Amino acid sequence: MHRHVVAGQVAPADPFSAVTDAVYRIDRRWRFTYLNAAAEQALGCRADEIIGRHAFECFPETLGSVLEQQYRAVLADGSPRAFEYFSEPHGRWYEIRAFADAEGLTAFLRDVDERRRRERQQSAELRQLTAVLDALPSATVLLDVAGRIEMVNRAWQLNGAALERSGQAATGVGEDYLAAMARYLDRGHHGSIAAGLRRLRDAVAATTFTHDYPQQHDPDGTWYRLQAARVAASDRLIVTHTDITERVRDQEALAWQASHDDLTGLPNRARLLQLVGEALADGRGRAALLFLDLDGFKTVNDSLGHEVGDELLRQVGSRLVEQVRPGDAVGRLGADQFLVLARDCDTAEAAALAFRLQDSFSRPFQAEGISVPLSASIGVAAATPGADRAHQLLSDADTAVFAAKGAGRDRVHVFSPGLREAARWRLEVANRLRDGAVDEFVVHYQPLVRVDTGEIEGVEALLRWQHPERGLLTPDAFLSVAEETGQLIPITRWLLGETTRQAAEWAEQGLPLRMSVNISARHFSAETLVRDVRVALHDSGLAPENLVLELTETSVAEDPTRAEDQLAVLRNVGVRVAIDDFGTGWSSLAQLLALPIGTLKIDRSLLAAAARLAAGGTGPVLAAIVSLARTLGIRSVAEGVETAEHLQMVRDAGCDLAQGYLFAQPMPACDVMRWASRVRAAGGDSCAFALQSRGR
Template sequence: MHQHVHEGPASADPLLAVPDAVYRIDTDGRFAYVNAAAEELLGRRARDLVGRSALDCFPEARGTTLEDQYRAAAAGGGPRTVEFHYPPRDRWYEARVFPGPSGLTVFLRDVDAERRVSVQREEALRELSAVLDALPSPTVLLDGAGRILSANRRWEAASTIVRQAGHRTAGVGDDYLEAMAPALRPEDRTAITEGLGELMAGGPGVADRSFVWDYALRMGADREWFRLQAARVEPSGRVVITHVDITQRVRDQETVAWQAAHDDLTGLPNRSRLLQLVGESLEDERARAALLFLDLDGFKTVNDSLGHEVGDELLRQVGGRLAKQIRPGDAVGRLGADQFLILARDCDTSEAAALAFRLQTSFARPFLAQGISVPLSASIGVATAQPGARQAHQLLSDADAAAYAAKGAGRDRVHLFSPGLREAARWRLEVANRLRDGAVDELVVHYQPVVRVDTGEVDGVEALLRWQHPERGLLSPDSFLSVAEETGQLIPITRWLLGETTRQAAEWAAQGLPLRMSVNISARHFSAETLVHDVRVALHDSGLPAEKLVLELTETSVAEDPTRAEDQLAVLRGFGVRVAIDDFGTGWSSLAQLLALPIGTLKIDRSLLTAAARLASGGTGAVLAAIVALTRTLGIRSVAEGVETAEHLQMVRDAGCDLAQGYLLARPMPAGDVAHWATRVRAAGGDSCAMALRAGSR
């Protein structure tokens, strides 16, 4: 058992009850007291130490921080605590030095294990900090209490920028959430606080998942976006957080989203976005909304004649002009091509109609594109949401139907939707579907005779297309051809019609009834540029001579693309096919423009014939004669359409018309009835005009 040396009786020494190693050093630097715990820690007996110089007993302490602390405490520097390494034992100790009147009292503790753990922790932290510094994004390491243990260089650099933007920043030792919270939006602050709280709290599976949240910071005039990614580091319970700048990615996504909802050409909302806006406006049952469907008139002609570059500029200007005309809170967008849509919120039918007329008036001033002044007009359909109607597509369909009716009524019109238009739209859909599914097999041709005015002889027939609908009966072309044109079925139908009519004409000729066959051709055939080929094939397959075929074209169809029409008509005329201008007097092209084409026949529309009859009653009956005289001078035959009365027939005779057709002379009839009618004409002397007049007088 070791001997302990101490001052005074043992019962008076309170240090005996202290479990730590304690020794005293007198004012001369000699051990004055060493307790048992100190003997064990120092590895020396008290009797070998007491009375001897402490630095002589442990010379390795000379010149160390321990000696410095001894001297500082003895010099009146107050209590001192020092950790020091003792080389002979290669261990770390902690000495707490307390000065007193009789010297120094030292509490000594072996802290080697703690120190080495701390060193390892610090080394691990340094290594982790080095790893964090290598990361390309601002990164911090939090302790279990949410304070920043370490931050990489990127974080420090980013903090400078954040401070310049007026936000508080966080450094080592700061509470991360407390520093970040003021700059975050409430929803971001709540989500990040909850997410990091779960990671810090630990629990089953927490270490296997990360917390990710995208948040925004206002940086001056701009908003920057970051992705916070946090994960728990086991077993320390620390949390590492990286902040990736995703601003460009978010802006790219916003750009893509904007492009997906807007028209590339005009920048206006597109069809998808418009339907979304309409749907939102219909969600409130008390809200009123109207749609205005605006379709530019004759814009294809503008595109074809002036070029698509000018056309695109005009569309941009139309969009801009419409945007300036609508009311606050309304929306205007482009559906595509030359169609625009206006959503009028909180608007009844009368207000929507007033808006439509105001928009229509805005087209009174011409548009200027590349130095060219271009007049434009628009047909506008108006549909107002009905109570209980919550389908955006249905309201759009109604507005479309109204615009279709406005277009059909002529240029520059406004039409309000009515339930009957919805039925008409359904009919157009049915027609489109049936034509696509093979309704061409239900098409039939009726033929109306064309006769010579001077002799009454039968010159030919005009082929008139009909649809023998299985439920609706015999339908005129007005009920289905416009739909066929819209759906791309018109050219196949016309191709079939050319084949059917030339075959029929060749069959009649073989029976001794040589008739000239007139077939109507649309402007769409010019655009497709297959007309010449289709006519050649029909003539070849049927064996009908080319001079027995007459192609009838309306003057408006020729006017849509006169150059392309002239080129193809010249080729057709070159191999013998005759060309006739149909419905002359209903279009808006000039007579000079028409007569410049390689045409052989001019068909005078019944409306012009009726007008001429009214003028004749006023003593100006020479109008019709003047037109006929001009055509004869140019070597063009004239055909008067719509001859329905004896007065009409007398008028066209007086005017000198070459040919005539109309209900007075003969109604359209199936192919099987044409030969019977021609036989009756021959039996009556061959003069169909005289036969018709006799029949009319009875």
């Protein structure tokens, strides 16, 4: 502290010695009269060097500067002034406050260079941030530590203007962001966003927050994606709002397409299973699934074209929707199959619904000006209490419709546990057939005899499966599965080879028999029948005229043109053709007669019906059929001859051949020779031998 001695007195202490700001005084003649220690350091000179000297002499750079202007104003009006001044010699910014008094002015000088540079840097950063925000296409805001809007970009302002034009309040700088957003969000989305921003502020490491939301009270259904991030080294948040309405609608459209059928617009398999799962979720078992399979729809497509077929499928879907109860769901499984989910429904109610749907098909469908009759086989499966597996209910309904199709067209079948066992058996059969079950196949043979002489003319080959666990199985137990899995043709190919070899072997042993082998319609569509028959005949050495191919009339009706072409080739080679099970199919007689048929086998059901009619005095029904066949040069075979009365009836009708349990049951190959030997020993008349044996 400086002390001044005047006339023996001690001058008072310097009042500005402890002040951190630089302080100096200038009189009205612009001469320095005082500097404190901080002023000496700030101005870079000692007080004794400049006190008494003119200010502009000491600091000529201030002449004509802002500093001179401000000082003169203070001295002129006596009002204090505060301003900032950049000192060129020092290269720094100072904050100056000047106060006038009677003797001159006192100036307080503070170094603010660091603050000024920091503010300038912040200002530059802010300008840069503003430019960046304005360049963003999405509406963006900058939030301060308190969550208030500190800055908005141009896109935000444009959105705000649009809101104001629609009569809504815009959100601007200074508002609490979350409070303002409550005007555009429902409570759930608002709470999620508030929690997300809070986590973002509390996070130690840098992170981001994203949330999609619909704008509330917006007739256009606008969706936005909010993305927030914390500004580096700051507690401020930057939040963008991007319009994702088009993307959301695209996603909704894709989701709809993924869960609905393109052709009918109905829910698809995946969506139906989801709905079934939801219906079963309560565990009460009050739901049922109806599986509809259109009968013979492939024929419609093949004959009328797929455009008509598609239109019919759309109409079927619409008609089903009209018929089901409120709350039920209709879906398309694919191809010509539909599903109906009946909610809150037991087995009886589901069956009643199935019959109502079946009745709705009684009205023909109209497409391209054509009236098309359609029918559907329907499988019904009702859930049991506690059931929660949608796939199992679908499997049960599928099993039920399989049974309905097997029973004939236009049927309703309700699922039962026995059907599930049958389905498991079909799966087992399919697997065993694929794994080589042909090694377990055997052939049994049933004789065909001449009705007039009783002579043994041939045998019909009947396929059997010697199953290792279930014993000897008839074709009914496995051939339909073989057809479904594509194994039927290889099996038939093996059968042709085995039977022709056996017939050739019997012929060498002195028992020439004509071999009849059943052929399916699948062999016609595969177009390998001619080749397979020729290979079997070549390998066995059997004469072609000793082979008879038996076809059911229904199999021929599936593709009569293709059947006619292939059978004609075989007939020219010498192979004979027989129509089996005549009287059970739906083909026309004209269609059958167009084929190169040599034999007509009259089904046992027709024989039984004829027996009933004959008993009632209706007349010889069989005679008419046999007479027509003979007129056309076709031999007739009566199947199912089991009694002496049957034999007499087929004799009276004039049938050429007969087969049935009266003569012999199907037997292994090793028993055929023994049976034939016994007939020969009895005189060679198998009819007489059979009647004699029956009489014992």
